[in-house]
Amino acid sequence: MKKRFIFYLLSSLLVFPLTGFAENHATILQQTNSGLIYRLAFKTPTIDTLEQNRTEKLRIRFQEQTGIFNYQNQLYPEQTTVLAVPPVDRPINVTLLNAQWRSVETKLPLQHGLPDQPINEEINTVGISGTGWMGDLRIAQIRTIPLRFFNGEWQYLTSAEIQVSWPAFQPIADNFTEQTSVSGRAVLNAEAINQFTRRRAQSTLLKRSQQTGREFVRMEVESNGIYRISGAMLTQAGVAISSLDQDQIRMYNGGGRPLPEGVTAERSQSLIEIPIIVQDGGDGQINSTDTILFFGQSVNDWEYSDELGQWVHYTNPYETKNVYWLSWDAQASAAKRFQVESASAGTTVQHGLHLHSIENDLLKIMDSGRDWYDNPLSPGDFENFEFTFINPRRSSAKIRLRMVADDVGSPNTLGLRLNNSTEQIFSFNSSSGSSDGYKVISSTIRSFQQLSTETSGSNTMQVQFKNTVGSAKTYVDWIELMIDDSLHAQGGELSFANNPDDAVRTFSASDFSSEPIVMEIS
Known part of the structure; x- marks a missing residue:
């Protein structure tokens, strides 16, 4: 029987398995009870052109991009940083302290938005796109537009220092820490x-x-x-x-x-x-x-x-x-407790099955519904996804992904490779993009294994939209990668599944800053 083991290091009154801010291009430089200063770093964007209304348009996409901003019917890339802010109704101010720009070396107009897409009347490099509540936590969404038209050319942002300030706030000290629904992956601070x-x-x-x-x-x-x-x-x-x-x-x-919905179901x-x-x-x-x-x-x-x-x-x-x-009522049976057990002699396990997952909640291609997708891929476009392995077993990676298409394609042909593996070609058919006023989304889920190119350190999985017989664009919805890798903790949590074996196994964990709590979750 496979078992899942969880190692957590307890360091506060209420502990969540936090892995830090997911967008590692954002770094906090300074933090006080009246605000913070953080730095954004952007990688070189993907720059290409497309034809709209028989005119060549410029399309610029950033790896750190979280959406698009329609200004004067031109689609600007948008990046959103989410911050936890004081739980009081007071103003939040955003200031751009420093910015580094680099030329795109083109004057072409940006691609146009969709006919029903709202158009913004003004644009700023940084600003607040909204504030609100996530459960009992107040948050602010800071919008960054990493592109500008300046001195007759397009320039993109390589780095910026941004200050977010609010009236000084001192929380009321008490012994009770309220539970919050917000994971540390969701906010920068x-x-x-x-x-x-x-x-x-x-x-x-x-x-x-x-x-x-x-x-x-x-x-x-x-x-x-x-x-x-x-x-x-x-x-x-x-x-x-x-x-x-x-x-x-x-x-x-x-x-x-x-x-269960069935009335007679157990x-x-x-x-x-x-x-x-x-x-x-x-x-x-x-x-x-x-x-x-x-x-x-x-x-x-x-x-x-x-x-x-x-x-x-x-x-x-x-x-x-x-x-x-x-x-805490008295009962005849003993209350259940986690027990400390000493392991018998056996082989020390150094590997376990680890899951790497990507959910591309970047944009939605319809006005309602729960599904969000990655940026659109036109024929010839590709996207790279980075995974870090410690000491993986060769040929152990299993990849599943879901691709969707927004219009007719019979078929849509794509390719997938991990590092320098032989490209895995697959295709699926998609139907017309609309029907009776509704957006029609076609999709496929595919699995790949025995790629034989896993390596220690950074690994690149590339998905390319090779061609289509039709007018569809494709999107990556989600990716799951399971691999047999060395045991390693991420953000204070070690989670893995034990490979099946009847032999007694011993698991060891080290390099905790203090005594960890270990629980077996089977």
Whole structure:
């Protein structure tokens, strides 16, 4: 049986498996309670031309681009940086401190927008595109337009220093850290998530069953990770911790998956107890500094399927939060605990199955719907995707990807290669781009393996739209790459699936800054 192991390093009251800001071209230079300064770095954009209305137009695309900005019916590239900001309704100011530009060496007009695409009346290199709330976290979206027409030519931005400021904010100190739905991948200043999360009244945490009179503490989880509950948090929630028997503390969960639609389908009639770790300091009592640790799972994530032999994505379309219940009533059975086990002699495992996934939520090609896609590829266009491996086993990579097309193509032919592998050619048919006023999207999911070109360090997977018999453009929706690689942590988390084997295995982890918490999630 394959097992999934999670190593987390706990360093704060509430710990999420953060991997840092996903857009590594953004770096914070300075940060205070009244704002921050960050630097953006842009790689050389892809520059080509296309014909619109029998006129040659310029198309410029950046790897860091997150969308397009229509100004005077010309499509400018747009990059958005998301920041956590104070949870109060106060102005946010953005200033461009320094910018480095480079000539594109052309005066051609930019490509035109679609007929129904909104046109903006003004344009600035930096500005606020919007502020709002993601759960209990207030965020600001900072728009950067890395292209300008200056001195009779187009110039693109290579780097910029941007200052974002707000009135000085000092959060109210308390012992309770509110859970937030925002992952550290989503915002640049991830370390400010807890500081800028809006606090809520805690009186609703303690619940009482109408049927049994038993008391519970209700918690909501949106991200996979190890969560820590302190005695002080329980006291603030209304729990009399001095009367708690630590041997009877239990955690329950309903799984977080959608219930089956069939009326006669089998379904769970009760909550399931999950194992926890109770750190009581050795005195058998719960006080304000003692902690309870449990592994919380998202309702929208990846899990390894023994049956399929690969990671699969799961989602609950009806919920964004997984609910956990903490109970302390005396029962005859022993409460479930994570146990420390000593391994028998065996072979030390150095490799495991790792998942690399890319979800290209950059733009949508229709006005509604949940699907977002990568930038469009015209015939001849290609896009490179970078993956970093440590010490991969050759020929172990398995790639799955979904391609979509927005118009007729019979067929659309594409090619895929990993590093210098032999190009894998595949094709699919797509139908007309519209029907009765609706946008029609055709798609295909393809799998590739035995590419035999995996290497340590940076690896480039290239997808090229070779040709089409029709007028379709293609888009990369998502990519999944599973590979047998050396065990390595990313952002404080080590997650992998064990290769099938009946032999006893020993796993080792090192280079943690303090004692890690290790949990086996099977």
